[in-house]
Amino acid sequence: xxxxxxxxxxxxxxxxxxxxxxxxxxxxxxxxxxxxxxxxxxxxxxxxxxxxxxxxxxxxxxxxxxxxxxxxxxxxxxxxxxxxxxxxxxxxxxxxxxxxxxxxxxxxxxxxxxxxxxxxxxxxxxxxxxxxxxxxxxxxxxxxxxxxxxxxxxxxxxxxxxxxxxxxxxxxxxxxxxxxxxxxxxxxxxxxxxxxxxxxxxxxxxxxxxxxxxxxxxxxxxxxxxxxxxxxxxxxxxxxxxxxxxxxxxxxxxxxxxxxxxxxxxxxxxxxxxxxxxxxxxxxxxxxxxxxxxxxxxxxxxxxxxxxxxxxxxxxxxxxxxxxxxxxxxxxxxxxxxxxxxxxxxxxxxxxxxxxxxxxxxxxxxxxxxxxxxxxxxxxxxxxxxxxxxxxxxxxxxxxxxxxxxxxxxxxxxxxxxxxxxxxxxxxxxxxxxxxxxxxxxxxxxxxxxxxx
Amino acid sequence: xxxxxxxxxxxxxxxxxxxxxxxxxxxxxxxxxxxxxxxxxxxxxxxxxxxxxxxxxxxxxxxxxxxxxxxxxxxxxxxxxxxxxxxxxxxxxxxxxxxxxxxxxxxxxxxxxxxxxxxxxxxxxxxxxxxxxxxxxxxxxxxxxxxxxxxxxxxxxxxxxxxxxxxxxxxxxxxxxxxxxxxxxxxxxxxxxxxxxxxxxxxxxxxxxxxxxxxxxxxxxxxxxxxxxxxxxxxxxxxxxxxx
Ligand SMILES: Cc1cc2nc3c(=O)[nH]c(=O)nc-3n(C[C@H](O)[C@H](O)[C@H](O)COP(=O)(O)OP(=O)(O)OC[C@H]3O[C@@H](n4cnc5c(N)ncnc54)[C@H](O)[C@@H]3O)c2cc1C
Numbered sequence: 148x149x150x151x152x153x154x155x156x157x158x159x160x161x162x163x164x165x166x167x168x169x170x171x172x173x174x175x176x177x178x179x180x181x182x183x184x185x186x187x188x189x190x191x192x193x194x195x196x197x198x199x200x201x202x203x204x205x206x207x208x209x210x211x212x213x214x215x216x217x218x219x220x221x222x223x224x225x226x227x228x229x230x231x232x233x234x235x236x237x238x239x240x241x242x243x244x245x246x247x248x249x250x251x252x253x254x255x256x257x258x259x260x261x262x263x264x265x266x267x268x269x270x271x272x273x274x275x276x277x278x279x280x281x282x283x284x285x286x287x288x289x290x291x292x293x294x295x296x297x298x299x300x301x302x303x304x305x306x307x308x309x310x311x312x313x314x315x316x317x318x319x320x321x322x323x324x325x326x327x328x329x330x331x332x333x334x335x336x337x338x339x340x341x342x343x344x345x346x347x348x349x350x351x352x353x354x355x356x357x358x359x360x361x362x363x364x365x366x367x368x369x370x371x372x373x374x375x376x377x378x379x380x381x382x383x384x385x386x387x388x389x390x391x392x393x394x395x396x397x398x399x400x401x402x403x404x405x406x407x408x409x410x411x412x413x414x415x416x417x418x419x420x421x422x423x424x425x426x427x428x429x430x431x432x433x434x435x436x437x438x439x440x441x442x443x444x445x446x447x448x449x450x451x452x453x454x455x456x457x458x459x460x461x462x463x464x465x466x467x468x469x470x471x472x473x474x475x476x477x478x479x480x481x482x483x484x485x486x487x488x489x490x491x492x493x494x495x496x497x498x499x500x501x502x503x504x505x506x507x508x509x510x511x512x513x514x515x516x517x518x519x520x521x522x523x524x525x526x527x528x529x530x531x532x533x534x535x536x537x538x539x540x541x542x543x544x545x546x547x548x549x550x551x552x553x554x555x556x557x558x559x560x561x562x563x564x565x566x567x568x569x570x571x572x573x574x575x576x577x578x579x580x581x582x583x584x585x586x587x588x589x590x591x592x593x594x595x596x597x598x599x600x
Numbered sequence: 601x602x603x604x605x606x607x608x609x610x611x612x613x614x615x616x617x618x619x620x621x622x623x624x625x626x627x628x629x630x631x632x633x634x635x636x637x638x639x640x641x642x643x644x645x646x647x648x649x650x651x652x653x654x655x656x657x658x659x660x661x662x663x664x665x666x667x668x669x670x671x672x673x674x675x676x677x678x679x680x681x682x683x684x685x686x687x688x689x690x691x692x693x694x695x696x697x698x699x700x701x702x703x704x705x706x707x708x709x710x711x712x713x714x715x716x717x718x719x720x721x722x723x724x725x726x727x728x729x730x731x732x733x734x735x736x737x738x739x740x741x742x743x744x745x746x747x748x749x750x751x752x753x754x755x756x757x758x759x760x761x762x763x764x765x766x767x768x769x770x771x772x773x774x775x776x777x778x779x780x781x782x783x784x785x786x787x788x789x790x791x792x793x794x795x796x797x798x799x800x801x802x803x804x805x806x807x808x809x810x811x812x813x814x815x816x817x818x819x820x821x822x823x824x825x826x827x828x829x830x831x832x833x834x835x836x837x838x839x840x841x842x843x844x
Contacts, residue, residue, distance in 0.1 A: 154790020173789050176636040220643035245647050
């Protein structure tokens with residue numbers, strides 16, 4: 148008789164679209180994980196981290212999902228070198244809480260600290276320092292994987308290098324990651340020294356971005372309601388971990404964030420009406436003008452700099468029960484970016500949050516997202532057919548200039564366009580099929596894009 | 601202060617260990633699955649920078665318990681707090697079919713726990729200090745058709761702790777019975793519970809706080825004291841017909 152507790156649960160990504168009902172297990176230790184894997188029956192399997200992918204990458208209908216949140220032990224740490232070996236369910240918030248007081252920070256962080264290291268590797272995440280430091284996988288040297296056969300193997304640049312390559316940015320489709328070794332980097336304290344630069348349009352953005360290439364971290368918020376001469380206006384942020392002795396005083400922003408964290412839960416605001424063009428326009432207007440013109444020097448805590456949205460729990464619920472979609476693309480040509488912003492601003496389907504950044508020269512291969520060029524991330528309430536049609540239109544523009552969209556945030560890309568965006572997919576699939584000939588690992592995204600089966 | 605945690609790989613035990621490690625105390629972890637105990641020990645050592653030890657521990661092997669405790673004290677020092685967090689629900693239907701299964705449930709939850717507690721109690725009472733925390737269950741407050749082997753073993757364990765508390769109070773040793781309601785662990789995963797589930801983290805904090813305050817019987821979440829008060833008060837005649 149089996150002894151794994153399987154429970155039917157509704158799982159969703161951060162965009163809450165789509166949602167799937169699936170059989171889940173939540174092992175608390177390695178032996179339980181291995182047992183659950185054996186006791187899955189004939190069903191396909193997929194790991195689920197903290198569900199911070201937006202779309203259907205972490206979801207699997209009619210299969211078995213392994214929740215990794217309790218497999219979160221740190222196994223070894225070398226304070227001389229910063230190498231940490233840990234289980235795949237360890238989250239970045241854990242790492243930061245433990246190591247920042249000791250002067251270490253994760254090599255790359257996304258816009259939220261609620262992601263697991265397993266999820267970070269499977270989407271090969273990028274951060275504000277991509278132009279200098281690349282992706283998460285560039286700082287990982289060894290990964291332990293449970294294969295479809297039930298065998299456990301290690302992979303790195305020398306041992307099983309093709310499995311290492313395919314697992315990095317491999318969307319959980321090569322196996323279940325049990326543990327990995329990742330390098331943490333020394334920082335002097337918890338503060339960020341940064342500058343905010345108000346930019347009045349897209350051209351100014353590109354100018355400021357160019358002259359900011361030496362800052363370790365850059366990112367920009369952009370008001371995508373604007374069109375014409377003010378299109379692309381926004382706030383450019385550049386800076387990085389503060390030097391020794393530079394500490395953030397508690398700013399109003401920090402206090403506000405602290406308050407929001409304690410008292411506000413996005414679930415309270417779940418409404419399909421809250422975020423519409425008018426409220427989004429008002430927010431953008433206020434946010435733009437809140438920041439003084441010109442260049443401002445600021446010392447802030449790392450939280451509002453890296454994870455501004457983490458201050459409000461479950462903010463994703465504010466988009467209403469229909470959920471929302473993020474569209475993040477990278478294009479090697481600026482004109483394509485301009486064209487996309489124009490279409491969006493004219494569509495009347497505004498994005499509440501829009502983020503723009505130029506990636507560095509690295510290309511990471513496999514199914515990893517970043518490539519040289521400019522990336523734009525837009526959030527849209529799920530308006531249904533008109534939105535999906537517009538996004539299809541945007542895909543064509545992206546494909547035409549040799550760009551691609553981020554699979555970790557996708558829920559709707561067509562198989563055809565995917566194949567054009569990721570020319571290495573065939574090579575990736577060949578590696579995957581070799582390591583998972585029985586097609587044990589599957590996901591909704593994998594099925595949609597033809598990565599499995 | 602040395603803290604010994606038995607059944608150390610459960611979510612509740614791990615959380616209690618984290619609380620004490622967070623306060624700077626060295627931690628000894630005992631569990632049947634030594635590899636899992638080692639992983640927890642490494643984790644706690646890295647996170648809290650306290651000394652940790654992982655030891656193989658088998659509740660059913662009562663013969664070994666005295667040596668087990670002696671070895672730990674020789675290596676880590678006198679045990680100040682021991683948490684008995686191991687337990688096994690077993691499978692009620694299997695236990696009804698096969699008494700060997702029922703006996704196993706009784707032996708792990710009661711015999712093994714009492715045996716280990718005795719081994720520690722004698723040392724603590726000699727020293728005139730220490731704290732013994734037994735994790736019992738609200739399931740031990742009233743027999744139910746759905747889990748009466750587990751429930752009766754936990755009930756017996758609760759009574760045992762009560763007696764032990766009586767015996768040790770004059771020797772300066774504190775004994776606490778922790779009766780836990782639904783906690784978000786392996787046992788409750790996927791269960792549809794009518795009553796909210798507590799996080800292991802909250803339970804860990806509550807246990808350490810209660811131990812430090814010298815609480816004798818802790819219900820957690822606290823409203824379980826009231827819930828069990830009502831359940832215990834239902835007349836047998838009526839209770840039999842309820843499917844709870
Ligand atoms: C507010 C916000 C901001 C973000 N900002 C950024 C950003 O700046 N840059 C960026 O790159 N991304 C960003 N993201 C996306 C996020 O970093 C990624 O989606 C990340 O992978 C989520 O990790 P997770 O632990 O939640 O994984 P999940 O979303 O649960 O899973 C991600 C993938 O990993 C697989 N997986 C997870 N664990 C394992 C395992 N142990 N073994 C095998 N497969 C596994 C899953 O099957 C899935 O395919 C952001 C997301 C949010 C919500």
